[in-house]
Amino acid sequence: MNDAIRDFARREVDVDGVVKTVYVAGSGTAVVLMPEMPGISPDVLRFARWVRDAGFTVYVPSLFGVDDAYPTAEDGAEVVRRACVSAEFRAFAGGGTSPVTAWLRGLARQAHADCGGPGVGVIGMCFTGNFALTMALEPAVVAPVVNHPSLPLDDPAGLEISDEDARAVRERVVRDGLKVLAYRFDDDRWCTGQRFAAYRALLGDAFDGRVLPGSSANTNPPPFFREMVGSPHSVVTAHFVDEDGHPTRKARDEILAFLTDRLNGTHD
Template sequence: MESASRGGEGVLDGFARRAIALRGAGKTVYVAGSGPAVVVMPEMPGISPDVVRFAGWVRDAGFTVYLPSLFGVDGAYPTVELGEAVIGRVCVSEEFRAFAGGGSSPVAAWLRALARLAHEECGGPGVGAIGLCFTGNFALTMTLEPAVLAAVLNHPSLPLDDPSGLELSPEDAAAIRRRFDRDDLTALAYRFDNDKWCTGRRFAAYARLLGDRFDGRVLPGACANPEPPPFFRDTVATPHSVVTAHLVDEENHPTVRARDEILAFLRTRLLPA
């Protein structure tokens, strides 16, 4: 992955840049905070300033954030040109399964190994996993790692060509359901009601898989930030990123309440009483 200096000067200040090799592959991971670990995965087209802002909120809530660089230019402002170039590369990458029929993305195995490492380094009851957009479903797949106790799926967009798909192999789907029942887990999820990339059909599919263990929450699209960065305005072209690009940072705003609900969910699962 490209360094933060190529994207936005100072955006990732306060995060330690680490090179972490797992399962024969090395990636850059930005780490900050103290307390139980939470893996915050970037949304398309990468670790934008809005993703860093959200990761900072998680850190400040009492957690150690592990922010892996999976695609794009770290710290970059999400322009149309950058976003479309990154999408083109990622959709043909062997690490990702962007389209229906591909099953679970191989990168999820690396992310599970990262969660295991983070738990070893930080201790506590377990690890949280937060996916955003392109990585939304990875938070669910990561629960195949026993250390992951809290999964948050924000507007999961894969597979891109199947609104009711889950980007899971049948074997992984069955194993995830067993894990949720055995360990009394819940998946927390968010989307806007008029999001064309994460529709009600996708949330219905999650509910069929997990039953009452899927807590899907829907916000009115009318409350989304009307002036997101150009990539979200022109390419995404729909209310989509609940806690990043389309968040309105105002007290008691629905998107801020969603952020606070996520932080409360993490505290309940990961911070001892």
């Protein structure tokens, strides 16, 4: 059964003349949660509710796919295909920074203006994973979380960011003392150890990359993940296991604690 988004307010957000649908819920400082492929699934919404219930205003922008659905494997693959040829995304090596991140930085600015506090948290997952890093070019972003970033799809050691933006992000990390929290499964074919090594080479000790055993992943994810992704991948959504002491639940709790530390005044 598809999730219903009745407990989120649907907003049409305009950034520099480009309008996108954003689902908003909660109160407190802002967190922008970007969906993973193939869209805002019930699992993404479940995670959004955990962020909301931890005391934040969560913003979930609709970037691709059908909102509130578990698509078939074939339909999910078509969403990926369309995104790969879209002008908004740079899915392959050599493409540089995805243009949609400029819109997402504008959303972060608006969310910070609406919610106040020391800044905004941003969470990217899968196709949007590295967007959380690029969004750190926006000064309002103070708590980036990079979950299992899959871009570029054709370079397991690559980062989906231009050289100029990479230098600017590194400079901001050093200047402002940002930390970047990241997660992957150890046998993820889309987010490899090579990719995490590239993040560490760029960010140094500011990159906190945490690796979970693939054997702990949910073995019965939705069809797209089971048939198309084909390996443990989505730590806090499709491959999450909601059991006490489970590594994925620990990861979820660590993410929420990171956001609380950075956004609610406990961080020095």
